[in-house]
Amino acid sequence: MxxxxxxxxxxxxxxxxxxxxxxxxxxxxxxxxFTAGIGVCNLGHRPEAVQKAISSQLDRFWHVSNLFMQGEQEKAAKLLAEGAKMDLVFFANSGAEANEAAIKLARKATGRKKIITFTNSFHGRTFATMSATGQDKIKTGFGPMLETFVYLPFNDLDALKEAMDNETAAIMLEVVQGEGGIHIGDDEFLQGVQELCKEYNALFIIDEIQTGIGRTGVPFAFQQFNLTPDIVTSAKGLGNGLPIGAVIGRKELETVFGPGSHGSTFGGNPLSIAAAIATMETIFQxxxxxxxxxxxxxxxxxxxxxxxxxxxxxxxxxxxxxxxxxxxxxxxxxxxxxxxxxxxxxxxxxxxxxxxxxxxxxxxxxxxxxxxxxxxxxxxxxxxx
Missing domain, CATH: 3.90.1150.10 (Aspartate Aminotransferase, domain 1)
Structure with a gap:
């Protein structure tokens, strides 16, 4: 048993x-x-640089909490922000936590509730990220979802134009829908999403949990399409097997996530941070x-x-x-x-x-x-x- x-x-x-x-x-x-831990071990299993970094951190300390200054967190955040050509980072433990934080950040920043996502998307299994996901199969048996999400067909710009209004806090999407079937966003559609966000002062959130950290040949897949999102989420390949997630945002959002607004006991754990630094220093070349x-x-x-x-x-x-x-x-x-x-x-x-x-x-x-x-x-x- x-x-x-x-x-x-x-x-x-x-x-x-x-x-x-x-x-x-x-x-x-x-x-x-050819699973790489579901898109996690981007450098393969037990790469020397990552294993060495983890081993070195093990000899220093494993956990101290985010009440302390940690130079390695700052280094990892700088690598991540520069890789995305953005500004600020919040570290979590997973992709679902990163997406949860992104949803919170968008709602608090805009003062709005409505978030548009797409059918066949996958954003996680917490209640907010499950609600954001455009697939019924992962919601069965859990009762009513959060009511602030609207689901539209992927790559259908006309449907999006119809749904956009001044109550929209954000549009959230994957550039490539991974779990949903490897559906790739059309360039015209993705550019249209960006323009509509600007027109309605909504935030553009790109979920790069599976697509990021070099998976598509650039640091983040949105860079293949010349996009400038407001919020990007990362996880999976970031720690090459150690649990870590991250929200990357623009400078303008700094005051929204001030002291006490969000947190994570284990987010940015020293071992995971060490793995992330070694991973990014290798891949972002x-x-x-x-x-x-x-x-x-x-x-x-x-x-x-x-x-x-x-x-x-x-x-x-x-x-x-x-x-x-x-x-x-x-x-x-x-x-x-x-x-x-x-x-x-x-x-x-x-x-x-x-x-x-x-x-x-x-x-x-x-x-x-x-x-x-x-x-x-x-x-x-x-x-x-």
Whole structure:
């Protein structure tokens, strides 16, 4: 009997060791890990720089609380703010906490309640972030949601224009809807969102929990579209496996989050901060990010070339190393068979195979992963090649 609540449909894989893109289970079986902890281990498992930073901090102190000045927090905040080309940072423990704080910040700053989000979005599982999420499946059984959220079709600028008014506090979106199916925002739509926010004095919140920290080949995905949001949230890849989240905001919001307005006992924990600094110092380098762009383009072309003849694959979507392969093959079956063949991958939406490899994945590892997908697809295909 397990003493854990059964909130996860766990796989029959128990990790024993992991390094880089490789995970080995307790039975000695080796896997290519194209989940990266659901977009968390952007530098792969146990990267040397991050492990060294954590070990060094362990020898100093683990926790002191945010009543104390901490130079490492200031350093991490500076790296994060400069990476986003913004000004101020609040550290939390997770993406849900970061999004919760962003919602609070937007409502307090504007004095308004209405926040517009989009269908197929995912922003977290606290009550506010669950309410912000445009998917009914995560809300079932929890009773009424917060009533201040309006859900609109993603990439539908006309619908947004109809819904905008002077009661709107913010528009909140993911540039790439990760959990919702790897749906990428249209440039015209995203620019339109920004203009409408300016027109109605609403705040523009971009949820970069999954898309940020180099995942798309730039520090934050919104930079691919020349956007200037008011609030950005970050987590997942920020600590490369240690729990940390962050809200990044503009200078104009400084007085809104003054002393006593918000807080977190463990937010900005010294160990997580050490991991975040080492992670950002590695990823936010031009040479590193250019390699992400080059290698993700290679993977896209490899997938299209090797899998394009399968009629069971409807579309391949990507932005950097966020990949969605839309398929008519039963997704749970496909994922199970991929694991049996040594590849760990994720679902997204109801029919999308999601690949989130470490940003450090090698060409040979990408080739091997595509070959495993091809082998499994042949079993389910009418057009096997």
């Amino acid at each position: 397990s003493h854990l609540f059964p909130t996860y449909a766990r796989w029959d894989v128990e990790p024993e060791q992991a390094e880089g893109c490789i995970m080995i289970d307790k039975n000695g079986k080796k896997y290519l890990d 031009e040479e590193f990010l250019q390699k992400v762009l080059n290698n993700s383009q290679y993977l896209y072309e490899k997938i299209c070339s090797d899998l394009g003849s399968f009629e069971e694959i409807n579309e391949v979507r990507n932005l950097g190393f966020m990949f969605g392969i839309e398929t008519s093959v039963d997704l749970p079956v496909l994922l199970k068979e991929l694991r049996e063949n040594g590849l760990l991958a994720l679902p997204a939406g109801s029919n999308v195979l999601r690949l989130l490899p470490p940003l450090t994945v090698s060409i040979s590892e990408m080739d091997e992963a595509v070959n495993i997908i091809k082998t499994v697809m042949k079993k389910h295909s009418k057009t096997a090649v």
